[in-house]
Amino acid sequence: MFVGVGASRVRDLFKKAKDNAPCIILIDEIDAGGRQRGAGIGGGNDEREQTLNQLLTEMDGFEGNTGIIIIAATNRPDVLDSALLRPGRFDRQVTVDTPDIKGRLEILEVHARNKKLDQSVSLEAIARRTPGFSGADLANLLNEAAILTARRRKEAITLLEIDDAVDRVVAGMEGTPLVDSKSKRLIAYHEVGHALIGTLLKDHDPVQKVTLIPRGQAQGLTWFMPNEEQGLITRSQLKARITGALGGRAAEDIIFGAAEVTTGAGNDLQQVTGMARQMVTRFGMSELGPLSLESQQGEVFLGRDWTTRSEYSESIAARIDTQVRTIVEECYDLAKNIMKQNRSLTDRLVDLLIEKETIDGNEFRQIVAEYTVVPDKTQFVPQL
Numbered sequence: 001m002f003v004g005v006g007a008s009r010v011r012d013l014f015k016k017a018k019d020n021a022p023c024i025i026l027i028d029e030i031d032a033g034g035r036q037r038g039a040g041i042g043g044g045n046d047e048r049e050q051t052l053n054q055l056l057t058e059m060d061g062f063e064g065n066t067g068i069i070i071i072a073a074t075n076r077p078d079v080l081d082s083a084l085l086r087p088g089r090f091d092r093q094v095t096v097d098t099p100d101i102k103g104r105l106e107i108l109e110v111h112a113r114n115k116k117l118d119q120s121v122s123l124e125a126i127a128r129r130t131p132g133f134s135g136a137d138l139a140n141l142l143n144e145a146a147i148l149t150a151r152r153r154k155e156a157i158t159l160l161e162i163d164d165a166v167d168r169v170v171a172g173m174e175g176t177p178l179v180d181s182k183s184k185r186l187i188a189y190h191e192v193g194h195a196l197i198g199t200l201l202k203d204h205d206p207v208q209k210v211t212l213i214p215r216g217q218a219q220g221l222t223w224f225m226p227n228e229e230q231g232l233i234t235r236s237q238l239k240a241r242i243t244g245a246l247g248g249r250a251a252e253d254i255i256f257g258a259a260e261v262t263t264g265a266g267n268d269l270q271q272v273t274g275m276a277r278q279m280v281t282r283f284g285m286s287e288l289g290p291l292s293l294e295s296q297q298g299e300v301f302l303g304r305d306w307t308t309r310s311e312y313s314e315s316i317a318a319r320i321d322t323q324v325r326t327i328v329e330e331c332y333d334l335a336k337n338i339m340k341q342n343r344s345l346t347d348r349l350v351d352l353l354i355e356k357e358t359i360d361g362n363e364f365r366q367i368v369a370e371y372t373v374v375p376d377k378t379q380f381v382p383q384l
Helices: 005-019 045-056 102-109 123-129 135-151 159-171 182-200 235-245 247-255 263-281 312-340 343-356 361-369
Strands: 023-028 068-071 206-211 221-224 356-361 371-373 380-382
Touching: 005 023, 005 045, 005 068, 023 221, 023 247, 068 102, 068 123, 102 135, 123 135, 123 159, 135 159, 159 221, 182 221, 182 235, 182 247, 182 263, 182 312, 182 343, 206 361, 221 356, 235 247, 235 263, 247 312, 247 343, 312 343, 343 356, 343 361, 343 380
Parallel strands: 023 068
Antiparallel strands: 206 221, 206 356, 371 380
């Protein structure tokens, strides 16, 4: 009964547009109807392809200027049919990326108009603290802060509500704090391991906060904040991030022994393995040389990716695995050495973290600075 309805609607849409020219047609989520036509594998979808063919026919570009501008939006440009992206159809592509610090500040100013902010709140500081946030994330952040302010019966949104809202948006709901126990002390060593190595390595982002308050699935969290918008990342920065991510497991290993390491580093190890593999296969940062061995693609797209063969031989695959393991092992050894050299500093930071449950980044760096730096930049000894 509904065969041809999609194509008919496209014809009606363009007829109405021509009757009302000049006008703009906006098609949201164009990938729903403009997905790449299949190669016969898996059956295909004739009805959707009819709709796409009708859209292509209406946009053929052979007629003179009809006064119609067509704008489409999608999050999946990689699955669009190539015929849609030819000159004369959608011949200009505009990538909308997450905003930079200036854009975030302007977005925050818009969403803060109808909210009562305390004089101590700096929108610029919030913008600086939220790299990678989209406009919707920033709107959600201020809404969460307003909800927290109402719950706490305050007159205006303060920095405390903003901080808690950032944590809520990024990591999830706040859980019940752990009672003082062996588990709490172990988590404290894990988080201090991340923060301490992140502070001592000069190429690592600075620590913003260390906390033992559970959020989402995490029993404790260490926040890092980049100094600037990072477009390009150096090899030394990637290795510093891998070493910092392994800091939690290294602290457990050094303090409690290999038999007492926990499952808390599961997510850290996933990130570490992903970063190390990208260094080898995509960025050419290993002994294999400047080779891109894996393309960046998502799930298999039937009719295009199903028959693609591996881009390297089995012997190269084995060498890739060896290089990934080498990078991770080097970084893990460095993390363990740093923890061994700074045992007394670690114990002091853990005692303070268990007592306060949250340590601010500035306070953390101040305590580390009380220990004299040895020239190799990794070994710290207490001042006499």
